[in-house]
Amino acid sequence: MPPLSWASEGRVYEWKSDYTIGNAPDDRILEQELFASENMVNSGINFKNYSTMSVSVKGGPSNLKPLETFEDSGFESVVLENVRRMNYSEPTPIQKNAIPIISKNFDLMACAQTGSGKTAAFLLPTISSLVKKISGGKLETIRRRGRGPFKASPLFIIILPTRELAIQIFNEARRFAYKTPIRPVVIYGGSDGYVQREQVSKGCDILIATPGRLIDMLERGNISLAHVRHVVLDEADRMLDMGFGKQIRGIMLSSNMPRDESLQTLMFSATFPPDIQVLARDFLKEDYCRLRIGRIGGTTTDITQNVIFVEDCDKNKKLAEILYDSPPSRTMVFVQTKRTADAVDAYLYNNMFPTCSIHGDRNQSEREFSLAAFKAGKSPILIATSVASRGLDIKDVMHVINYDLCNSIDEYVHRIGRTARAGNQGMATTFYNSKNEMVAEKLTYEEDVDFHDGDALSIEDGSGNREAQPWGQAKPSQPNHEWDYNPGSTSASTGSGW
Ligand SMILES: Nc1ncnc2c1ncn2[C@@H]1O[C@H](COP(=O)(O)OP(=O)(O)OP(=O)(O)O)[C@@H](O)[C@H]1O
Ligand SMILES: [Mg+2]
Numbered sequence: 001m002p003p004l005s006w007a008s009e010g011r012v013y014e015w016k017s018d019y020t021i022g023n024a025p026d027d028r029i030l031e032q033e034l035f036a037s038e039n040m041v042n043s044g045i046n047f048k049n050y051s052t053m054s055v056s057v058k059g060g061p062s063n064l065k066p067l068e069t070f071e072d073s074g075f076e077s078v079v080l081e082n083v084r085r086m087n088y089s090e091p092t093p094i095q096k097n098a099i100p101i102i103s104k105n106f107d108l109m110a111c112a113q114t115g116s117g118k119t120a121a122f123l124l125p126t127i128s129s130l131v132k133k134i135s136g137g138k139l140e141t142i143r144r145r146g147r148g149p150f151k152a153s154p155l156f157i158i159i160l161p162t163r164e165l166a167i168q169i170f171n172e173a174r175r176f177a178y179k180t181p182i183r184p185v186v187i188y189g190g191s192d193g194y195v196q197r198e199q200v201s202k203g204c205d206i207l208i209a210t211p212g213r214l215i216d217m218l219e220r221g222n223i224s225l226a227h228v229r230h231v232v233l234d235e236a237d238r239m240l241d242m243g244f245g246k247q248i249r250g251i252m253l254s255s256n257m258p259r260d261e262s263l264q265t266l267m268f269s270a271t272f273p274p275d276i277q278v279l280a281r282d283f284l285k286e287d288y289c290r291l292r293i294g295r296i297g298g299t300t301t302d303i304t305q306n307v308i309f310v311e312d313c314d315k316n317k318k319l320a321e322i323l324y325d326s327p328p329s330r331t332m333v334f335v336q337t338k339r340t341a342d343a344v345d346a347y348l349y350n351n352m353f354p355t356c357s358i359h360g361d362r363n364q365s366e367r368e369f370s371l372a373a374f375k376a377g378k379s380p381i382l383i384a385t386s387v388a389s390r391g392l393d394i395k396d397v398m399h400v401i402n403y404d405l406c407n408s409i410d411e412y413v414h415r416i417g418r419t420a421r422a423g424n425q426g427m428a429t430t431f432y433n434s435k436n437e438m439v440a441e442k443l444t445y446e447e448d449v450d451f452h453d454g455d456a457l458s459i460e461d462g463s464g465n466r467e468a469q470p471w472g473q474a475k476p477s478q479p480n481h482e483w484d485y486n487p488g489s490t491s492a493s494t495g496s497g498w
Contacts, residue, residue, distance in 0.1 A: 006192060006368070008185075008186045008187065008191060008199060010170065012185075013027060013174075022078060024179045031178065034085075034171075038395075040395065043423050044420075044421075046424070048423070050092050054293070056292040057289065059106075059287055059288060059290060061100070061104045066093075067096045068090075070088065073091075073124070076128045076131045078179050079124060079128040079176060082178050085175070086175065088120070092117035092422075093112065093116070094117055095124070098122070098125075099121060099124060102122065102125040102126065103129065106264075107287075108288060108289045109266075109272070110268050110293075111270065111291070112268075112291075112293035113270050114299070114413065114414060114417025115300060115417055117422065119393075122234075126266075127177055127180065130182055130230075131180050131182065139155065141181050141205050142227065151223060152223050153225075153226060154225070155229050156205065156228065156232075157228055158173075158209070159214065160210065161239045161242055161244070162390060163191075164368075164371055164387070164392060165235065166209065170185075170208045183205045185202075186208040187200065188210045191364040191368075193216070197222055211247040211248060214251060225251070225255045229262060229264065231252070231263065232268065233265075233267045233283075234268050235390045236268075236276050237272060237276040237410065240279065252282075253282075265284050265285070267279075298413070300420050302420035302424065302426060303400075303420045304425070304426070304428070306427075306428070306429045309431075309433060310433060312433060315403055316344065316347045319333065319403060323348070323381065326399060330395075331380065331398065332382050333401045334406070335403045336404035340404065341359045341383050341384065341385055342359075344403060354379045354381060355381040355382070357382065357384065358370045358387060359387060360385065386406070389411060391414075392418055394418065397418050398426055398427060400426070400428045401431075402428070402430035405431065405440065412430075
């Protein structure tokens, strides 16, 4: 059954013109929906270990002082109240370091491991800065006046690769902008354009968008980028992989977005291959800051990783065996193709497993429905292609199974990063066989990953009591994980006007 409404219709705080910042009334029903603890990932027992991660900062403010607490941040009090509603007791390292850099208006390319709080690191300082400017009379939210044609004019745009990630970041923005005049809107492909245009036409201060739908609305004249002050490219490396490079360049360099000091550009990911570093040099101001927490492209050490040799013909049987032997818990099973996703879904379903699946051939209402069923625990086994590998933050995903090994280590890092978020523990099991020699070789290079040649795995309690595999601390294996990649003669033209 399709969902009753699109996720893009999620309710946002309705600001009225007679409200003042700090004195707007509560909306208890919305508050309950946004901050209910059953929907949130609680920080786990290893959250404290984040503080031991190495931090590298290049460029940026000369006297960078990392935050100790959120109270040190200078955030507007309405924003701080929302941080409290989220039950964040202290900032994660990416937040401690990125927030002061962003607050000082530097451009930033930031890399930190999956599940370590990058979203709040870019949403909080930008939302707080916009609220401050609005309350000081330095900035206005742009709303329709009268009945004439209206172009929404966002102050902040976030561009990201997948629809589900767009919806998730929209929900985070709804939380952090609660009781402020800032109105977030999300637009993404595959769903009703009319519904989204209606939302946009009510006014839009934060626009969260996938590239295709954003270009479509720009071309139709629904949106102007002339007043944008902040741009975030989340998971930019994935957008390039998906072939969105031209669209992103078009939006960044050929739209009416201001390309001067008033624009702040931020890029976030857990992996930064060389082509994305070239993009950063084209889009970011010359004095941009590079921030890295831990090793680039490292997985979180809170994931127990196992790799097992399984021939293709035995994969279904092995998967069922592992699922039978595991305690009931949310599990994501990644496959390489849409066809395999359907076939594995059908196999498990016929064997009485509560499964659902998500991939690019499903229509958007089916995708939203599947993800909602997985989140609610109605179908705690989700079969997914790479559409679900980036950014998704789902409570209590305990196990990620790579039924098919992916073609790149970066993709592996993101896939398994769907578990062990915010200092929780998790487990990843990867099937490999002779077809995966190239990637398996890179995996083996990481000498601490546990390899099995088809033995039964002891995963009975799923608690990660096998020895943790410290991938994140292993020696660098990939030249493309080097921070200071020098594009040399391959450098694309800068053309950014900076
Ligand atoms: N300071 C904090 N204290 C506790 N929990 C936090 C804190 N900051 C973020 N979180 C929670 O951690 C989880 C992961 O955050 P987020 O999705 O931003 O990670 P990410 O770094 O973007 O990961 P990915 O690379 O997979 O996109 C979220 O549920 C978020 O609410
Ligand atoms: Mg993220």
